[in-house]
Amino acid sequence: MLKLGVIGSNWITERFIDAVKTSGSFMLQAVYSRNIENAKRFAQKHQASDYFDSLEALASSDVDAVYIASPNSLHAPQAMQIMKAGKHVIVEKPIASNFTLAQQMYQIAEEQGVILFEAYMSSYLPNFDIVRQSIPKLGKLRKANINYCQYSSRYQKYLDGENPNTFNPMFSNGSIMDIGFYCIAACVELFGEPKSIKAHAALLKSGVDGHGSVILSYGDFDAVVTHSKVNDSYLPCEIQGEDAALRIDMISLCQSVELHQRGHSPLSIGIEQHTNPMYYEAKAFANAIETGQIHSTDKHRALITSKVITEIRAQIGVHFPVDT
Incomplete structure (x- = not known):
C-alpha cells in the first residue's frame, strides 16, 4: 500500500483522503500545514502518524506520494520541490498558474522519474x-x-x-x-x-x-x-x-x-x-504509480x-x- 502525504487541510483534502482510503491503494501517513497545530489536529483526525509545518521535512519523509491542495499559486513550487525529493505528486487543478510553469513541472517529473498527475476528477x-x-x-x-x-x-x-x-x-x-x-x-x-x-x-x-x-x-x-x-x-x-x-x-x-x-x-x-x-482519480493515480507511467492523453490534456x-x-x- 502506498504511503500518502497531503498538503492542505481543507474540505477538498478531506474528500480526497476519503477517496484514497476507499480505493484501498493508499494509507495516509503525513500532513503538512504552515501551522503545526493545524497539521497535528488534521493528522489526528485522519489517523496520520506524521505531521509537519516544514515542506522540507515532508519532502524528506518516507511517503511515496503527495497530494497538493494548496492555493493555485503554490501548486508549481510545492510540486517541484516534492518531485525533486523523488516523490510522486498529484496536484489539484489547475496544475499550475500558467503554461510555462506547467511545462517546467513535467520536465522535472521526467528528470526525476516520478509521476506528476493533475487532479482533474471529471x-x-x-x-x-x-x-x-x-x-x-x-x-x-x-x-x-x-x-x-x-x-x-x-x-x-x-x-x-x-x-x-x-x-x-x-x-x-x-x-x-x-x-x-x-x-x-x-x-x-x-x-x-x-x-x-x-x-x-x-x-x-x-x-x-x-x-x-x-x-x-x-x-x-x-x-x-x-x-x-x-x-x-x-x-x-x-x-x-x-x-x-x-x-x-x-x-x-x-x-x-x-x-x-x-x-x-x-x-x-x-x-x-x-x-x-x-x-476514480485516486485509482488512476495509484495505477500510474504502480505501472510507472500516466496515460499520454492525461499529460497532453493538462498541458494544453x-x-x-x-x-x-x-x-x-x-x-x-x-x-x-
Whole structure:
C-alpha cells in the first residue's frame, strides 16, 4: 500500500483522503500545514502518524506520494520541490498558474522519474467516459455549449471588503482558474486543442475575473464556454452533431447523460457513479504509480488546458504576480 502525504487541510483534502482510503491503494501517513497545530489536529483526525509545518521535512519523509491542495499559486513550487525529493505528486487543478510553469513541472517529473498527475476528477468519471465514447454517434460536430456557473460562498466576503483567496490574484485565482477550468479541460479532453480562442470577461476590482465567456473554434464547429463565480446557472451542457446531441448535467460531475436522436425519445445513457467522485482519480493515480507511467492523453490534456487558460487570461487582462 502506498504511503500518502497531503498538503492542505481543507474540505477538498478531506474528500480526497476519503477517496484514497476507499480505493484501498493508499494509507495516509503525513500532513503538512504552515501551522503545526493545524497539521497535528488534521493528522489526528485522519489517523496520520506524521505531521509537519516544514515542506522540507515532508519532502524528506518516507511517503511515496503527495497530494497538493494548496492555493493555485503554490501548486508549481510545492510540486517541484516534492518531485525533486523523488516523490510522486498529484496536484489539484489547475496544475499550475500558467503554461510555462506547467511545462517546467513535467520536465522535472521526467528528470526525476516520478509521476506528476493533475487532479482533474471529471476525466476519470464513468459518465465522462460515456460522453467520450458517445461523440461518434452524434455525426459531424457543429456546436458545444459548456456551462458552469456557481455563486461562490466567498463572494459575499469579497463584497464586504475582505480579500478571500478565491478572488485574489496573489493566489492565481478567479473564475477561469476555478469554475471555468472544468469547462476548458472538458473541451480539450473531448475535442483537442482549439484552432482559435476568443475570450471575454468581467473583471472584479481585485483584478481577477468574476465571470466570462469563451469561444473555442475547431474550424467547422465551435465550443461556447460560459463560466461564473458570481451567479448560478441551472442549464445543462450540450454537444450537438448533425445526427444527434448529448445533454450533460453538470460537466464537472457528469451526473446524468442523455442521448437525443432526431425522431426518437431522449435516451438516458449515464450510469450510477461512486458517491465520492474523486474515487476514480485516486485509482488512476495509484495505477500510474504502480505501472510507472500516466496515460499520454492525461499529460497532453493538462498541458494544453494550461496553455489555453493562459491565453484566455492574456485576452481578458488577468495577470498574476507569479507570471513575472
